[in-house]
Amino acid sequence: DAGVIQSPRHEVTEMGQEVTLRCKPISGHDYLFWYRQTMMRGLELLIYFNNNVPIDDSGMPEDRFSAKMPNASFSTLKIQPSEPRDSAVYFCASTGTSGDTQYFGPGTRLTVL
Amino acid sequence: RKEVEQDPGPFNVPEGATVAFNCTYSNSASQSFFWYRQDCRKEPKLLMSVYSSGNEDGRFTAQLNRASQYISLLIRDSKLSDSATYLCVAKTGGFKTIFGAGTRLFVKA
Numbered sequence: 146d147a148g149v150i151q152s153p154r155h156e157v158t159e160m161g162q163e164v165t166l167r168c169k170p171i172s173g174h175d176y177l178f179w180y181r182q183t184m185m186r187g188l189e190l191l192i193y194f195n196n197n198v199p200i201d202d203s204g205m206p207e208d209r210f211s212a213k214m215p216n217a218s219f220s221t222l223k224i225q226p227s228e229p230r231d232s233a234v235y236f237c238a239s240t241g242t243s244g245d246t247q248y249f250g251p252g253t254r255l256t257v258l
Numbered sequence: 259r260k261e262v263e264q265d266p267g268p269f270n271v272p273e274g275a276t277v278a279f280n281c282t283y284s285n286s287a288s289q290s291f292f293w294y295r296q297d298c299r300k301e302p303k304l305l306m307s308v309y310s311s312g313n314e315d316g317r318f319t320a321q322l323n324r325a326s327q328y329i330s331l332l333i334r335d336s337k338l339s340d341s342a343t344y345l346c347v348a349k350t351g352g353f354k355t356i357f358g359a360g361t362r363l364f365v366k367a
Binding site: 176178180186187188189190193195200201236244245246247249250251252 | 290292300301302303304307345349352353354355356357358359360
């Protein structure tokens with residue numbers, strides 16, 4: 146079975162550009178999470194969805210960040226405009242109703258120059 | 259103050275040693291607790307859940323003390339392959355999941 150799929154795996158962009166990160170959760174999972182990991186701040190929860198509905202976006206750093214989940218098999222995290230301090234690894238994770246195990250994708254390593 | 263705090267380490271131990279990691283959480287509403295393992299440049303993966311009664315999985319033992327808001331992980335007979343970062347996790351009833359910054363472990367031959 147395929148795990149959580151993220152694309153792209155690496156993204157290098159210039160400050161001010163729009164960045165879109167993509168995630169396909171494990172089929173049948175109804176919770177999807179977006180995280181950001183940096184050396185300084187560790188792994189931070191940005192937002193999570195249940196049945197495609199955003200439940201808690203209190204971790205989204207500012208209005209430049211937005212996330213959508215148009216259907217059960219696809220989610221995006223968009224940064225517009227991007228800034229160098231957004232450089233990090235962005236992980237997507239999914240889980241079923243019990244929520245005990247979150248399955249992480251391989252992450253997108255974002256570098257903003 | 260971070261909601262979940264861990265000693266960042268690193269812990270440098272020889273093969274065969276026993277090593278213990280501690281973690282504290284500040285949100286008393288946290289209901290579920292876990293340890294995840296993250297290898298260098300990889301995604302986190304669930305190591306084990308943590309129950310109030312304590313639980314064991316092979317060489318790994320996890321304990322939860324709700325009164326002190328404290329979680330621990332004990333690794334016995336350390337292997338080279340145990341070298342990784344161990345993340346302590348607290349989850350509220352609403353699925354909000356808070357990760358600690360992680361404790362790095364290096365097991366040496």
